[in-house]
Amino acid sequence: MRLQSLAVPATTLAIAMVLTGCSGGAGGSGGEVKERKGSDAAAPTQATETGPLEVDYEVEAVDFGAPGAVTGPGTALALGQPAWLNQTETYGEEEVSGGVGVAVLQVSELDASLFDQFSNASEFEGYTPYAVITQHQWLYDTPEGYDPATVDLFPLDAAGADTEYLTSGFSLNSPGDSCGLLLPEYDEEARVLVSCFVALAKDGAVVTSAEYNGESYQSFIASSDNPYFPSPVVWK
Structure with missing residues (x-):
């Protein structure tokens, strides 16, 4: 089985950005500058409301287009090209099945200073971290x-060949989102x-x-009836 993990981070870092619309005057309505008395009074000006500020995300979502047929084992895809898969997950006591599109958008090297946030940073000596950025699009509603x-x-x-990946402190087998990148919120x-x-x-x-x-x-052991394990879908 080609599943490996390396270390547990001492803490999970999250970056939050709050964006608000700007408006003049009280109550969110446009403020007005009243005209001064006198012949040289300036014409009144009206404040203009603005919408949410744009965010310069480090990676943007891509358009997967219309869902296609299920992507078969052994398919090679380019970065950003979706695989359409069937997914069955358990949410609480409810089992839900449906389609999902998934793609690897980008693989890029990160600075090794990323390890400094962990109490066991010395264990990462000689390792180079890479950000594997993915996109999912679900075709069904979750409970x-x-x-x-x-x-x-x-990865x-x-x-x-398989490489290791950084695991999360919340789950010793699953990778955590410790890339430190500004990505779009879930749509x-x-x-x-x-x-x-x-x-x-x-x-x-x-x-x-x-x-x-x-x-x-x-x-820990691959399912005997899983056709994707010997012939995976690969993005590169």
């Missing part, structure tokens, strides 16, 4: 009160999520791609 479950993907090096209307996990390479290896092999981060 109220639950976030949609993402598809598990595994690969330039030779197609509830479109059911689109852009997220990131940290892959790890050492001894001169370079992370260049990722695969869907039909297994989860919690798997």
